[in-house]
Amino acid sequence: MDASIESRVGREVEAWLRWVPRWRPGTHRARSRLCQQCFGSPVLRAAGLDTDVPHAVQHPLAMRVKTLIEDEVETYTAQNLPLLNRELGLIELRKAAQATHPLEGLGPEFDGLDVDAPPADPDEPYLFTFEDFAPPPSADDPELQPPPLSVEEKASLRVEMRLADDYAALVGRRVCVALVEHKPRLQLAVATFVEPQVQALLADLGSTLDPHST
Numbered sequence: 001m002d003a004s005i006e007s008r009v010g011r012e013v014e015a016w017l018r019w020v021p022r023w024r025p026g027t028h029r030a031r032s033r034l035c036q037q038c039f040g041s042p043v044l045r046a047a048g049l050d051t052d053v054p055h056a057v058q059h060p061l062a063m064r065v066k067t068l069i070e071d072e073v074e075t076y077t078a079q080n081l082p083l084l085n086r087e088l089g090l091i092e093l094r095k096a097a098q099a100t101h102p103l104e105g106l107g108p109e110f111d112g113l114d115v116d117a118p119p120a121d122p123d124e125p126y127l128f129t130f131e132d133f134a135p136p137p138s139a140d141d142p143e144l145q146p147p148p149l150s151v152e153e154k155a156s157l158r159v160e161m162r163l164a165d166d167y168a169a170l171v172g173r174r175v176c177v178a179l180v181e182h183k184p185r186l187q188l189a190v191a192t193f194v195e196p197q198v199q200a201l202l203a204d205l206g207s208t209l210d211p212h213s214t
């Protein structure tokens, strides 16, 4: 791990600070469930944005930091945890293989037909054909179904998974320490750009509810 985590936190904070002045109270419906990313988030607590801040203001910062942590763990895994990296790679390949099947689901009337009509002029073939888009490996491709892991490999994989978890926790702690440094600016931005809008909304709501105000 290098010092770039702190500078990346700084960049994410700057991006959020540039965005906050444009925030307006949403007209969209309120969420019916608590956001898994934001509720009880140690990141938002470190940033000083965990209480009395609208969720729509909290969420972008929480997501920026989440992506940062995931990127760091991905890099660490790629460099240091070969078994876990291979397993994650296979999962990605299987997902990709399942995602695109241009030659499937065309309906029975296309059964047995060439998806690409032969070019009218053999000297001027199509630039591309639908067949070009067919994914090379399918989910059943033997390459994506390597032999099962040995007992030793499974044990090593478990160790690597724990190392990845430990690393994620370590990055998380460093990110939080870095965020505390930015807390005064983050809170000032909320006080300057968010709080007045919230107060105005509450005042509006108060005058609507109070029959004596008119």
Ligand SMILES: [Zn+2]
Pocket: 035, 036, 037, 038, 039, 055, 058, 059, 062
């Ligand atoms: Zn959220």
